[in-house]
Amino acid sequence: MTQKIRIGLVGYGNIGRGVELAISQFKDMEGVAVFTRRNPADVDSNLPTVSIDDILDYKDAIDVLLLCGGSATDLPQQGPELAKHFSTIDSYDNHGEIPAYFDAIDLAANSGQNISIISVGWDPGLFSLNRALFEAVLPVGQTYTFWGKGLSQGHSDAIRRIAGVNKGVQYTVPLDQALNEVRKGENPELTTREKHMRICYIVSDEGANQSEIEHTIKTMPNYFEPYETVVHFITEEQFEQDHQKMPHGGFVIRTGESETGSKQKAEFQLELESNPEFTSSILVAYARAAVKFKQEGKTGAFSVLDVPMTYLSDKSPAQLRKELL
Amino acid sequence: MTQKIRIGLVGYGNIGRGVELAISQFKDMEGVAVFTRRNPADVDSNLPTVSIDDILDYKDAIDVLLLCGGSATDLPQQGPELAKHFSTIDSYDNHGEIPAYFDAIDLAANSGQNISIISVGWDPGLFSLNRALFEAVLPVGQTYTFWGKGLSQGHSDAIRRIAGVNKGVQYTVPLDQALNEVRKGENPELTTREKHMRICYIVSDEGANQSEIEHTIKTMPNYFEPYETVVHFITEEQFEQDHQKMPHGGFVIRTGESETGSKQKAEFQLELESNPEFTSSILVAYARAAVKFKQEGKTGAFSVLDVPMTYLSDKSPAQLRKELL
Numbered sequence: 246m247t248q249k250i251r252i253g254l255v256g257y258g259n260i261g262r263g264v265e266l267a268i269s270q271f272k273d274m275e276g277v278a279v280f281t282r283r284n285p286a287d288v289d290s291n292l293p294t295v296s297i298d299d300i301l302d303y304k305d306a307i308d309v310l311l312l313c314g315g316s317a318t319d320l321p322q323q324g325p326e327l328a329k330h331f332s333t334i335d336s337y338d339n340h341g342e343i344p345a346y347f348d349a350i351d352l353a354a355n356s357g358q359n360i361s362i363i364s365v366g367w368d369p370g371l372f373s374l375n376r377a378l379f380e381a382v383l384p385v386g387q388t389y390t391f392w393g394k395g396l397s398q399g400h401s402d403a404i405r406r407i408a409g410v411n412k413g414v415q416y417t418v419p420l421d422q423a424l425n426e427v428r429k430g431e432n433p434e435l436t437t438r439e440k441h442m443r444i445c446y447i448v449s450d451e452g453a454n455q456s457e458i459e460h461t462i463k464t465m466p467n468y469f470e471p472y473e474t475v476v477h478f479i480t481e482e483q484f485e486q487d488h489q490k491m492p493h494g495g496f497v498i499r500t501g502e503s504e505t506g507s508k509q510k511a512e513f514q515l516e517l518e519s520n521p522e523f524t525s526s527i528l529v530a531y532a533r534a535a536v537k538f539k540q541e542g543k544t545g546a547f548s549v550l551d552v553p554m555t556y557l558s559d560k561s562p563a564q565l566r567k568e569l570l
Numbered sequence: 571m572t573q574k575i576r577i578g579l580v581g582y583g584n585i586g587r588g589v590e591l592a593i594s595q596f597k598d599m600e601g602v603a604v605f606t607r608r609n610p611a612d613v614d615s616n617l618p619t620v621s622i623d624d625i626l627d628y629k630d631a632i633d634v635l636l637l638c639g640g641s642a643t644d645l646p647q648q649g650p651e652l653a654k655h656f657s658t659i660d661s662y663d664n665h666g667e668i669p670a671y672f673d674a675i676d677l678a679a680n681s682g683q684n685i686s687i688i689s690v691g692w693d694p695g696l697f698s699l700n701r702a703l704f705e706a707v708l709p710v711g712q713t714y715t716f717w718g719k720g721l722s723q724g725h726s727d728a729i730r731r732i733a734g735v736n737k738g739v740q741y742t743v744p745l746d747q748a749l750n751e752v753r754k755g756e757n758p759e760l761t762t763r764e765k766h767m768r769i770c771y772i773v774s775d776e777g778a779n780q781s782e783i784e785h786t787i788k789t790m791p792n793y794f795e796p797y798e799t800v801v802h803f804i805t806e807e808q809f810e811q812d813h814q815k816m817p818h819g820g821f822v823i824r825t826g827e828s829e830t831g832s833k834q835k836a837e838f839q840l841e842l843e844s845n846p847e848f849t850s851s852i853l854v855a856y857a858r859a860a861v862k863f864k865q866e867g868k869t870g871a872f873s874v875l876d877v878p879m880t881y882l883s884d885k886s887p888a889q890l891r892k893e894l895l
Binding site: 263266267269270271340343344347364369371373374375376377378380381382383384385490503504505507508509510511512513514515516517518519522523526527530533548549550551552553554555557558562563565566567569570 | 588591592594595596665668669672689694696698699700701702703705706707708709710815828829830832833834835836837838839840841842843844847848851852855858873874875876877878879880882883887888890891892894895
């Protein structure tokens with residue numbers, strides 16, 4: 246029996262917890278330790294918890310580090326530093342900064358002869374794979390990405406900062422009319438705001454002015470003002486019952502036209518009861534690719550677009566051809 | 571400006587004609603010649619038409635040969651023979667025989683230091699990519715493939731052989747009930763026949779006994795007997811107007827469950843007005859991968875599962891990261 250792939254986790258928020266759970270579904274993987282900036286005793290994981298300061302002691306005990314921090318401050322600092330010493334997988338999702346982040350990681354990973362696969366998840370990630378695939382096989386056409394129905398963390402935070410709001414969540418919902426126009430191949434010109442609406446569920450403080458809260462939300466610049474926004478006030482009970490999960494999903498659609506004018510449509514959809522658990526599971530699958538790239542003598546930074554499907558599976562290419570081709 | 575990828579076509583049926591049309595949508599490609607077993611003068615292509623017997627004269631004029639023949643008899647014979655001398659792309663779709671076909675092509679391609687990418691198209695092909703991707707990122711779950719609504723060539727041929735049938739087509743249609751059960755995550759056990767129904771449109775000969783034709787169709791073993799089958803008799807006019815295209819499509823759906831029980835669904839859909847034109851366009855895109863593999867010094871047989879998305883595009887990996895990641 247071959248040795249399992251030994252995984253280290255850096256950070257233990259939603260993604261870190263999701264990765265720990267996901268590993269138990271991957272029979273060829275084992276979790277080694279969670280590395281944390283907090284007091285390791287305060288981290289409630291079933292894996293050994295270790296101060297991030299001691300991570301270099303684990304260089305020989307870990308095949309791939311999954312970086313489970315955020316894209317705003319954690320990854321830009323941790324990513325290049327850790328890529329010098331470990332092969333890494335991260336879910337860096339700041340689209341505009343990806344080229345610069347890639348270059349910084351590439352330099353670090355090459356210096357340590359490691360593999361780093363960046364921006365793994367579903368967008369960037371699986372959605373990117375499909376955008377690239379669709380564009381390649383339908384060269385004349387237009388690609389659309391819709392997000393939702395899903396919980397937006399940033400918008401939920403913005404709601405909760407409003408006076409009188411006790412609890413609140415915001416869901417981004419793709420607009421059926423826009424989806425239908427796209428699917429019909431009408432190639433509409435649509436901005437993000439024309440493709441989505443925002444629905445808020447609020448538990449207000451006792452005695453709070455609900456119509457004032459609603460007005461504050463609907464006129465909030467950038468976050469809500471440009472969108473069709475619906476605000477529902479609900480009881481705490483309803484909130485606890487219906488709004489504790491972090492669902493998400495979305496659509497990548499390309500409508501193309503062949504040289505004779507035949508309309509061809511390709512569509513990729515996700516519907517997730519738990520966004521962080523799905524993202525985590527994808528990170529774990531790409532650890533296999535990092536191990537295989539390293540075995541081939543490759544080094545440096547890669548994205549999902551560089552990884553063939555055979556590298557994501559624990560089955561051999563021959564078995565995959567037989568079962569799935 | 572870099573040189574265009576020089577494409578040769580072998581065969582000029584639906585796929586060959588589709589490839590010739592598709593090449594004009596790929597700015598980095600050019601068609602060199604159509605190779606045929608027929609009298610080259612009888613082949614109505616805008617490209618030079620050449621006897622297949624003279625194909626070896628074109629070894630230095632062609633980067634990739636697209637094999638546009640059928641899987642029943644053409645490809646098993648032509649594939650291994652031509653892979654000795656050219657890099658090739660084919661759409662071999664006899665699922666059960668793929669492992670043996672792969673081995674034969676691998677031997678030939680290695681002997682000639684060429685690249686052969688086999689079983690390119692949408693199933694096998696893009697559907698296979700998604701089956702492999704879904705299984706990797708959702709390890710606990712079940713994958714379903716549905717085909718249609720689409721024209722089945724084999725079943726249409728079977729209808730047309732019945733006495734009294736002048737013209738006829740058969741469409742395979744996925745059953746909504748089965749699709750819905752799958753999408754709800756009910757993980758039903760479904761055979762192909764429980765997932766699809768068959769709809770036939772017939773123009774009967776004058777004076778033919780339509781109820782006898784209908785009975786013959788519905789009781790035809792294997793082809794129709796196991797399925798819910800509907801037969802419509804229409805006029806020749808209607809037939810010419812509505813049933814001249816070759817539409818197809820289908821669905822790959824995986825419903826998975828995370829370790830906490832969250833349901834996660836991934837779905838890939840195609841809706842094609844022209845099945846052969848889409849398959850052709852995919853073949854052309856994979857010619858780019860053959861060229862890149864060859865430049866890297868690889869040789870042998872590959873499938874779509876071995877090809878990263880960056881290899882399908884004429885854009886650089888950096889440009890793809892910037893635009894599509």
